[in-house]
Amino acid sequence: xxxxxxxxxxxxxxxxxxxxxxxxxxxxxxxxxxxxxxxxxxxxxxxxxxxxxxxxxxxxxxxxxxxxxxxxxxxxxxxxxxxxxxxxxxxxxxxxxxxxxxxxxxxxxxxxxxxxxxxxxxxxxxxxxxxxxxxxxxxxxxxxxxxxxxxxxxxxxxxxxxxxxxxxxxxxxxxxxxxxxxxxxxxxxxxxxxxxxxxxxxxxxxxxxxxxxxxxxxxxxxxxxxxxxxxxxxxxxxxxxxxxxxxxxxxxxx
Numbered sequence: 001x002x003x004x005x006x007x008x009x010x011x012x013x014x015x016x017x018x019x020x021x022x023x024x025x026x027x028x029x030x031x032x033x034x035x036x037x038x039x040x041x042x043x044x045x046x047x048x049x050x051x052x053x054x055x056x057x058x059x060x061x062x063x064x065x066x067x068x069x070x071x072x073x074x075x076x077x078x079x080x081x082x083x084x085x086x087x088x089x090x091x092x093x094x095x096x097x098x099x100x101x102x103x104x105x106x107x108x109x110x111x112x113x114x115x116x117x118x119x120x121x122x123x124x125x126x127x128x129x130x131x132x133x134x135x136x137x138x139x140x141x142x143x144x145x146x147x148x149x150x151x152x153x154x155x156x157x158x159x160x161x162x163x164x165x166x167x168x169x170x171x172x173x174x175x176x177x178x179x180x181x182x183x184x185x186x187x188x189x190x191x192x193x194x195x196x197x198x199x200x201x202x203x204x205x206x207x208x209x210x211x212x213x214x215x216x217x218x219x220x221x222x223x224x225x226x227x228x229x230x231x232x233x234x235x236x237x238x239x240x241x242x243x244x245x246x247x248x249x250x251x252x253x254x
Contacts (some may be wrong), residue, residue, distance in 0.1 A: 074228065077091040146235045187220075190217055193217075224236040
């Protein structure tokens, strides 16, 4: 613990996000197996390049979040407390209940959304999706930590700042509409970001498939964005982890 204290919070955020990147390495061969074209290079080299690309993107978004979040009142209170010798329990305690509620609510909503739309989704997508399901640790680490650093910490913080600078005078208090705009836009981008893998899994692209992918993921994005705004980055991270755990548990009963 002493090694962590008095360190730059960004270094710790990047390290946490990098754990998520490493967790997707076993998933890369499964993605490549879905493609009929021969590999342009060895699998090992593709994995290395994928990790490097993801790491560079993560590094940029951690930096962007660190700059923009301070300007608009967004924060990562637990990480700051952990790295600056402050009271971690005091920082974490207000986040626990909102994260639990948001995570369970998000997981239930996505599960119900899939249940409602599954009869109209392409059968190939459902079959391939069942085979392609990432390991639980990838969902928790990459989904819970890395995606939150990319989408909430980096993108949403930037969007709040950008909306603020476009609609208000510099130095004035950041108004609610800037946060709401950023929450909605970042959540929709989060949903859109899942389309490429969905199209890889399904040879047929339907309105139901696109609707499920975008709105299903964006629904949780709205929840996570609100939690980040009101309670801090760690609240969104824990909620994202709980959402995946909720979906895993729900799937085990179907």
